Amino acid sequence: MKQMIDGHTRLLGVMATPIRHSMSPAMHNAAFEKLGLNNVYLAFEVGNDDLEQAVNSIRVLDMIGVNVSMPNKQKIIPYLDELDISAELNQAVNTVVNNDGYLKGYTTDGVGFVTDLQKKGHPIKNQSIVIAGAGGAGTPIAIQCAMAGAKEIKIFNEQGPHFKNVARNVAIINERTNSNATGEDLNNQTAFKEALASCDIYCDATSVGMSPLQDQSLINHASYFHSDMVVYDVVYSPRETKLMTVAKKAGVKEVYNGLGMMIEQGAAAFKLWTGEEMPVGFIKQTLF
Numbered sequence: 564m565k566q567m568i569d570g571h572t573r574l575l576g577v578m579a580t581p582i583r584h585s586m587s588p589a590m591h592n593a594a595f596e597k598l599g600l601n602n603v604y605l606a607f608e609v610g611n612d613d614l615e616q617a618v619n620s621i622r623v624l625d626m627i628g629v630n631v632s633m634p635n636k637q638k639i640i641p642y643l644d645e646l647d648i649s650a651e652l653n654q655a656v657n658t659v660v661n662n663d664g665y666l667k668g669y670t671t672d673g674v675g676f677v678t679d680l681q682k683k684g685h686p687i688k689n690q691s692i693v694i695a696g697a698g699g700a701g702t703p704i705a706i707q708c709a710m711a712g713a714k715e716i717k718i719f720n721e722q723g724p725h726f727k728n729v730a731r732n733v734a735i736i737n738e739r740t741n742s743n744a745t746g747e748d749l750n751n752q753t754a755f756k757e758a759l760a761s762c763d764i765y766c767d768a769t770s771v772g773m774s775p776l777q778d779q780s781l782i783n784h785a786s787y788f789h790s791d792m793v794v795y796d797v798v799y800s801p802r803e804t805k806l807m808t809v810a811k812k813a814g815v816k817e818v819y820n821g822l823g824m825m826i827e828q829g830a831a832a833f834k835l836w837t838g839e840e841m842p843v844g845f846i847k848q849t850l851f
């Protein structure tokens with residue numbers, strides 16, 4: 564039965580720009596309807612200039628909470644009352660929970676990655692993980708893998724605006740968790756290849772593989788892979804990236820796109836807001 568909006572309906576949303584492409588409203592509203600929760604989730608086109616007012620509206624309108632995405636993930640921090648450890652270590656927030664006007668920020672992107680791999684039968688604990696990319700996706704993935712007990716995390720990034728994040732992420736992981744992290748320039752292909760040869764999980768957390776770089780892969784040769792590894796591309800459009808095709812041809816059996824991560828980061832936010840498990844199987848079946 565279709566959920567009716569009435570005087571008791573509670574509001575949630577995502578505050579970002581651009582945001583009209585987001586799958587989050589469809590995902591959360593389908594989950595609310597499936598579970599019979601009287602909530603509605605909308606997309607709000609909000610940038611840095613209006614962010615403070617928008618955050619105050621969470622309190623004024625007694626919203627359950629919000630997601631935030633670019634360009635607000637860091638800028639929102641001063642407007643919140645508290646950060647969860649994941650948001651503190653990432654210095655970024657993608658989920659806010661409103662508890663009677665007290666706003667707490669979380670980061671669920673890394674949780675999405677770790678949960679998706681766990682559900683696919685690949686726990687992170689004691690694993691050796693190589694991550695390409697130290698941007699908005701690579702940073703929470705590296706930090707959450709460390710929080711989940713990864714043995715070692717080797718981070719690679721091209722020389723560019725995100726390269727400075729490598730040293731920061733390595734320092735945070737080594738100082739605040741029991742994992743051992745190292746960082747390297749992606750141009751050092753010898754180090755990259757050596758790291759891949761001994762890793763359990765390789766995660767490509769770069770935008771390579773997605774439009775306008777959909778015909779590209781950071782790895783184009785079978786010699787970079789071994790058959791026992793997991794290869795995970797955070798990109799999910801297209802569903803099979805060039806990296807995934809190359810990895811499969813090289814004989815890697817466990818090759819995944821980032822769709823599961825995207826759904827699980829939403830499921831983690833859903834749980835924080837409602838206390839309920841998102842019906843992930845139903846969402847996958849009906850929306851993706």
Ligand code: NAD
Nearest residue numbers: 696697698699700701721725768769770773797821824825
């Ligand atoms: P970002 O702009 O913050 O970071 C981009 C990263 O890609 C940086 O590390 C950058 O150095 C690297 N990069 C870009 N072009 C490169 C190239 N030619 N060679 C080598 N490295 C290159 O973006 P982001 O938020 O980290 O997003 C990265 C990708 O992850 C996007 O495709 C995005 O759609 C995807 N993503 C997926 C999920 C999910 O839930 N599956 C979540 C967030 C982001």
